[in-house]
Amino acid sequence: MMADTSRLKEQKDHGTAVFPCGLYEVEETCSWKGVKHHWHDEIEILYFGKGEFLLRINMETFRIQEECFYFINPGELHSIEPLTQGLESAVLFHPRILSFEHYDMAQTRLLQPLSKGGIRLPRYLAGASPTFARVRQEYMEILRIFHETGSFLSEEGQTVTENLSSQLFIRAGLLNMLAVFSSYSLLTEPEKEDDYRVEIIKSALDFIRSHYQEKIYIRDLAQQANMNEQYFCRFFKKALGKSPISYLNAYRIKQAIILLQTTDMAVMEICLDCGFYNLGNFLREFKKDTGLTPLQYRKHYVDGKS
Structure with a gap:
């Protein structure tokens, strides 16, 4: 069964309520x-x-x-x-x-x-x-x-x-x-053949966003799409340009950045809260994404706001 993809949908308003x-x-x-x-x-x-x-x-x-x-x-x-x-x-x-x-x-x-x-x-x-x-x-x-x-x-x-x-x-x-x-006859009817494949990707991303704090395995995502693991990985990378694990790690780092900006949680707490169960792996992924350690990032963000 497909997951509800409403959480993947962008929630912020564009424009105003009366003039979107x-x-x-x-x-x-x-x-x-x-x-x-x-x-x-x-x-x-x-x-x-x-x-x-x-x-x-x-x-x-x-x-x-x-x-x-x-x-x-x-x-x-x-x-x-x-x-x-x-x-x-x-x-x-x-x-x-x-x-x-x-x-x-x-x-x-x-x-x-x-x-x-x-x-x-x-x-x-x-x-x-x-x-x-x-x-x-x-x-x-x-x-x-x-x-x-x-x-x-x-x-x-x-x-x-x-x-x-x-x-x-x-x-x-x-x-x-x-x-x-x-x-110029440039308005067309939507193509239906890609709808199902796009919904599979939306469902996979929604699953990641809903369960990123837990241990997620490729088999969990593949089961959501009713595919075998090898085919799912190829399918996901073709659609998004990165592997499921790369996307998962990037999403976890994004959540870690939000916690660094909005809380005074310790780095180890943030590591665990964002689904990383190995501090060394978390620090490597964070620096690869931002060029900074978590503490350097927090200081840089606080200094920038002040």
Whole structure:
């Protein structure tokens, strides 16, 4: 039986309750570690301006080396790994902000199916695409509006706007993009063949997040997916770019970092609480991930806050 994947789903809000649309940006000078695998109900427009990145969406991996757009549809599992410093931004919005009360052709054939997952945005637009310049123009106008009227509301650097005129301009820009996609027949029905495989990965990640404090063996994850251990390891690595054990250790280190930031627990306590039963192994994994020992990291974090 599949595990409930609701805990894997990203829980934070994008935008505000009344206008679920937000902007995230990474500048060239930023030291950014990327975004781990997650999914959400919003559509995400990813713009890569400069730099190299690895983008994973469901079962596919894309290497970004030039200016382009990628589009994440609701429910798609995805992650971003920066390979160099670069320029990247993302506009996330819930499809419902585009809908009309009036059930005209646009509402019934485009907006309603988009909101319910019946149609999807194109996977990506390269610079050579005939639609690229127009979409880029609309996107840059949306960024300009956020910059002029937005405010930062979260530690992740999300920009939102509560200005009425700005919200209308942003909605208009998104609708203009949708019109461009429609005019070039770039809106497609979702592919069903990958759904089951993606759900297996979501289930495995949810199991890790629910049981990371316990001893987890490959056989436990393989049983969740009804696969043998060898095939599951190949399947997992193909989907996420790392082995199940590497992902598990990285997730445990992430939880350890949170405890170092938010508690005064001793390092040994954190080691055990995060599922490491060998202090030496915990220290090696922590330094490999952060370049610091746990105590050095805590001091660095406290000094940075002060």
